[in-house]
Amino acid sequence: MTKINHIYIIDDDPITVFGIRKMIDSVVQFDVITTHGNGKLAIEGIKNLQKENQKLPEVIFLDLNMPIMDGWQFLEEFISLPIKTKIQINIVTSSIDGIDKRKWELYNSKTHHNVTFNHKPVGKKEIIEIIKSS
Amino acid sequence: MLSGNKTSYTNYLMKQLPKATAFVSNSFEIVHASSKWETIFEYTNKAVIGRPLAQILKMAIAYWRKNPGYSQTEDSSNKSIERYVDSDGNEKWFEWIILPWFDDQENSIGAVIQTEEVTQRILYQSKLKNLALLLEEKTEIAKRGIWEYDAVKDTLYWCNTTKTIHEVDNNYVPTIETGIDFYKNGHSKNTISMVLDSAMKDGLPWHEKLQLTTAKGNKKWVIVTGKPIFKSNKYIGLIGTYEDITVHEKSKNNIRKNEHLLRTLIDNLPLNVFIKDLQSNKILVNRSEVEFCGHQDENEVLGKDDFAFYDKKTAKKLREDDLEVMQNLKPLIGRELVHTKKDGTQTTFLTSKIPLIEKEGEVYGLIGFSIDISELKQKENELKSLINVTSSQNNKLINFSHIVSHNLRSHTANLSMLLGFLTTEKNESEKQKIVKMLTDASDGLLETLDNLNEVIDINTNTNLEKKPIKLNHKIDLVKENLHAFLINNNAKIINKISNKVIINIVPTYIDTILTSFITNAIKYKSPHRDPIIELSSKKRGKYTIVSITDNGLGIDLKKHGDKLFGMYKTFHDKKDARGIGLFITKNQIEAMNGKVSVNSKVGKGTTFNIYFNDEN
Incomplete structure (x- = not known):
């Protein structure tokens, strides 16, 4: 099993956060999981990691609909950060709006990071897939 | 030979003769001449006597020579009229008579020539002849014939033109009865009988437009005039004219027919039709236009411009359009304009204006057609607002369905995930934690449903009374x-x-x-x-x-x-x-x-x- 150093979960719904954590626990070896309730807190966290020269998360689970700064706004800011490594960003949303899907395609083509699009609920199989491709 | 004394006495007598007279010897010399002769033939200052006959008498002499042994006759072959041009170049006419001259022993010793100036008579005659010719010419050109009825002899005269009008040949001899027979039965025949009667009885003239059927069976329109003539207050007949106006009448009828057709057409078109002059005054309007202007009689509209019917702004715009059409000589097609009348009512017209151009290329006005599209316009607006309402509702609906789907999904996804954990979870305290979360997720779902219901209520009860x-x-x-x-x-x-x-x-x-x-x-x-x-x-x-x-x-x-x-x-x-x-x-x-x-x-x-x- 691959070992992951740092995983980020960005979601304002505690149940989703609980679920994702629980599944990760059972299928992945990792050092740290950090959870943020909205995009703003998450991007500030990443900027702090950069400042302190700490390791950035290798996998990010990102919700779209959040207060203050939503998933898209986070993504917009995140891909503009000077990060050389390829980070696995997994959008996890309950939106089935075609606009969101097109936005994802647009962002995926704009960045060297690997961005995937997943509908809630995500299952164990998907988590394994995600971790594998990271 | 004549003796001297006797001659001088005779001479004196001769001089006083009332008519211009000359006595001519057998050797063609004038022996005596009256003073009048001398004056007329300009012998005044010259010796007349003994001179040979002048040029002017050539004809008389020729006649005399031809008939040397003539005697006085009654057949007037010894008379003639000759032309003479005097020294001033004036043309004169003379009638002369030549008679033998005898001496006491009844010997012919010469001739007596008597002359009379008839210039005036000759001129009158030729003038009369010209007039007759002129009249004939005129009647032929004008197709106006003459007729004359002699009541005394009960004869009817038709000139050639009259005969041509009736299409009879030149030898035809009409009578009052046959003349009347040419008229068409009914109005025409009745009228001519009546006017003839009143002319004969009461001396009234007439002038009537009547129809007749010619000898060849053609129908003709004629103007027939007539008036009685009197001599010493006694009625002696009738005189009048015939004028063939068939062609004129036919074309008049055609014009009338065309006019009627055109009028019927423009009056019944579902359009407002108008013709304006250079000042934009209406000079022709159809019924729709008259009615639209709020009148019954077109005379209330004719001669007025748009300022009389519309508010200033509308009238000004219309005048600008008129000027553009008349200046550029280009038709204005399908101009859409809201016309505001003086009473404030508004009509949307689709108007076309076409310049009216004379043969010489000068513009003298325009013709316009307007169709009232107010209703269409209103329908269009209603349709537009309906489309707006529909598309906005459609957008709202799509939005709402996304909201519904998203919000329900987020809860059901949680429920499904948590249930998945619950079935495999062995740890009791973890199980309880999951059940607690399941309750929260279920409450959230219910609340979301309540909220959605509220929104649906608002959007479905749009007819709530304000x-x-x-x-x-x-x-x-x-x-x-x-x-x-x-x-x-x-x-x-x-x-x-x-x-x-x-x-x-x-x-x-x-x-x-x-x-x-x-x-x-x-x-x-x-x-x-x-x-x-x-x-x-x-x-x-x-x-x-x-x-x-x-x-x-x-x-x-x-x-x-x-x-x-x-x-x-x-x-x-x-x-x-x-x-x-x-x-x-x-x-x-x-x-x-x-x-x-x-x-x-x-x-x-x-x-x-x-x-x-x-x-x-």
């Missing part, structure tokens, strides 16, 4: 309900709305709307100051705009503007932010045909402007 409500009365009610909340937050409400302001709204909605905006303002108050909320209102067209201004946190509209009124969108890190209030409020405002706008500055505060539509 009532005029005193705005301040409602504000006071809301303030009372929020009393404790306001005190707890140290909030102050400044109401600048006049007590007179009345808005037309659904009463139950206004409570939610006011409560939602006021609590929102206080929830997102600045941590540095106590909340102050200012309410004001103004009237803009069909809207009463109520503004609610706070001094709270403010929202970055660039980032969140599009999500401000979205469902479950929150922008502040506040625990009790549910993101449902503004969404429902907006739906209620829109259900009353209103709208809402927002201004905000982060750190300063926010103003919501609510447009209440006062129309039903």
Whole structure:
């Protein structure tokens, strides 16, 4: 099993956060999981990691609909950060709006990071897939 | 030979003869001449006697020579008329008579020539002849024939033209009866009989337009005139003319027919038709145009321009169009214009104007056609607004279905995930934790369903009756309900709305709307100051705009503007932010045909402007 150093979960719904954590626990070896309730807190966290020269998360689970700064706004800011490594960003949303899907395609083509699009609920199989491709 | 004395005496006698007379010897010399002869033939200063006969008598002499042994005759072959040109070049005519001259022994010793000037008579004769010719010519050209009835002899005379009109040959001899027979039975025959009768009896002239059938069976229109002639107050006959006006009458009829056709056509077209002169005065209008101008009689419209029927602005525009057409000589096709009449009624016309150009290329006016498309226009507008309503409703529906799907999915996804954990979870305390979460997820789902129901209610009850409500009365009610909340937050409400302001709204909605905006303002108050909320209102067209201004946190509209009124969108890190209030409020405002706008500055505060539509 691959070992992951740092995983980020960005979601304002505690149940989703609980679920994702629980599944990760059972299928992945990792050092740290950090959870943020909205995009703003998450991007500030990443900027702090950069400042302190700490390791950035290798996998990010990102919700779209959040207060203050939503998933898209986070993504917009995140891909503009000077990060050389390829980070696995997994959008996890309950939106089935075609606009969101097109936005994802647009962002995926704009960045060297690997961005995937997943509908809630995500299952164990998907988590394994995600971790594998990271 | 004549003796001297005797000669001189005779001479004296001869001189006094009343007519111009000359006595000529057998050797053609004038022996005697009367004074008159001398004057006429200009012998005045010359010796007449003994001179040979002058040129002027050549003919007389020729005659004499031809008949040397003639005797006095009664057959007047010894008479003739000769032309003579005097020394001044005047043309004169003389009638002469030549008679033998005898001496006592009845010996012929010469001839007596007597002359009389007949120049005047000759001139009259030739003038008469010319006149007759002229008349004949004239009647032929004018197709105007002459007829004359001699009542004494009971004969009817037709000139050649009259005969031509009747299409009879030149030998035809008419009578009053056959003449009448040519007229068409009915009106024409009755009329001619009547006028003939009254002319003969009462001496009345006539002038009638009648129809006749010619000898060849052709129908003709003629103008027949006649008047009685009298001699010494006694009626002796009738004289008159015939004029063939068939061609004229036919073309007149054709013109009349065409005119009638054209008139019927333009009067029955479902268009307003008009012709204007260079000053834009109407010089022809059809019935629709007359009626549109509010009249029955076209004379009320003719000669007037558009300023007489439309308001100044419309009339000015129409005149500009007229001038453009007449100056550029180019037709104006399909111009759409709202015409406002003096009484304020409006009609949308689709008008075409075409310049009227004479053969010489000079423009003398224009012809216009207008079709009333007001109804069409109204239908078009209704259709447009219907399309707007439909597309906005369609958008709302798509939005709503996304909201529904998203919100239901987020809860059901959680439920399904948690149930998945529960079936495999062995740890008892973990199991309880999961069940607790399941309950939360289920409650969330129920709440979401309630909220969605509320939104559906608002959007399906768009026909809720609006009532005029005193705005301040409602504000006071809301303030009372929020009393404790306001005190707890140290909030102050400044109401600048006049007590007179009345808005037309659904009463139950206004409570939610006011409560939602006021609590929102206080929830997102600045941590540095106590909340102050200012309410004001103004009237803009069909809207009463109520503004609610706070001094709270403010929202970055660039980032969140599009999500401000979205469902479950929150922008502040506040625990009790549910993101449902503004969404429902907006739906209620829109259900009353209103709208809402927002201004905000982060750190300063926010103003919501609510447009209440006062129309039903």
